[in-house]
Amino acid sequence: MERIPILRMGRCLLVTIQVDLQDRTAIALQDDLAAKIEATGAKGVLIDISALEIVDSFIGRMLATISGIARVLDAVTVVVGMQPAVAITLVELGLSLEGVRTALDVERGMRLLQASGVLDEAPEPEADHVDSDRN
Amino acid sequence: MERIPILRMGRCLLVTIQVDLQDRTAIALQDDLAAKIEATGAKGVLIDISALEIVDSFIGRMLATISGIARVLDAVTVVVGMQPAVAITLVELGLSLEGVRTALDVERGMRLLQASGVLDEAPEPEADHVDSDRN
Numbered sequence: 554m555e556r557i558p559i560l561r562m563g564r565c566l567l568v569t570i571q572v573d574l575q576d577r578t579a580i581a582l583q584d585d586l587a588a589k590i591e592a593t594g595a596k597g598v599l600i601d602i603s604a605l606e607i608v609d610s611f612i613g614r615m616l617a618t619i620s621g622i623a624r625v626l627d628a629v630t631v632v633v634g635m636q637p638a639v640a641i642t643l644v645e646l647g648l649s650l651e652g653v654r655t656a657l658d659v660e661r662g663m664r665l666l667q668a669s670g671v672l673d674e675a676p677e678p679e680a681d682h683v684d685s686d687r688n
Numbered sequence: 689m690e691r692i693p694i695l696r697m698g699r700c701l702l703v704t705i706q707v708d709l710q711d712r713t714a715i716a717l718q719d720d721l722a723a724k725i726e727a728t729g730a731k732g733v734l735i736d737i738s739a740l741e742i743v744d745s746f747i748g749r750m751l752a753t754i755s756g757i758a759r760v761l762d763a764v765t766v767v768v769g770m771q772p773a774v775a776i777t778l779v780e781l782g783l784s785l786e787g788v789r790t791a792l793d794v795e796r797g798m799r800l801l802q803a804s805g806v807l808d809e810a811p812e813p814e815a816d817h818v819d820s821d822r823n
Contacts, residue, residue, distance in 0.1 A: 558704060558739040558769070560794045562697075567794075569693060569704045604693040634693070659695045659702075 557582045559589045564672045565597040565663065571604040579615045583622060590626045597666040598623045599659055603634030613648040620653045629671045631655065633662040692717045694724045699807045700732040700798065706739040714750045718757060725761045732801040733758045734794055738769030748783040755788045764806050766790065768797040
């Protein structure tokens, strides 16, 4: 099974989605991302979907779910790189990605996170910002 | 055909390789990367291969070729995230990735580029650092 790598860049995590996601890959990504947010104390998550030419309701829901998971782990998610055709299709499908922030590319997404101030808070010790009793 | 996205981050380009590369995908990546280096004036290229569990001689040569292309376009390539087992296999295969710089992860790769000073030079106007007659 393919796993999608999660790259750490400072206080952000970057995920590039390149392949059509299957159920298991998507669930593995959610698990990995939640674990990585906890382990690194990341405050921002950038999900690049510039390689996707089709975003169906499954991926739309997954993006919303990841954003929700990140939120309760105190991180902000920005979906970046959406192709114009994908945006049109999503809205036509009635999926408006409520609650998911978007930016045109990784750089703008990073600036959005910086401007929102979530990266400014004092760094915390690793794995210290969520309840560590769970492990 | 899948294309591998190339993300711009400041004066660096980031490529995450997640899928087994076919010949055409690899050649498309070389073309795209060369075009992107020219268009952005990027000085560093980070290639993340943390998702690859197998790196055969084809991928090994591709990494060396990309590194060579970037070099003549005045950019430094760092291959990051290689799994220990991959490193062992590469050396056993006699592929030591001569001339390719490596780092353990994207953050360390970025620091390597910063420490080497290639990112410090004054920014140039876009698409101005290589001979633009070619287009």
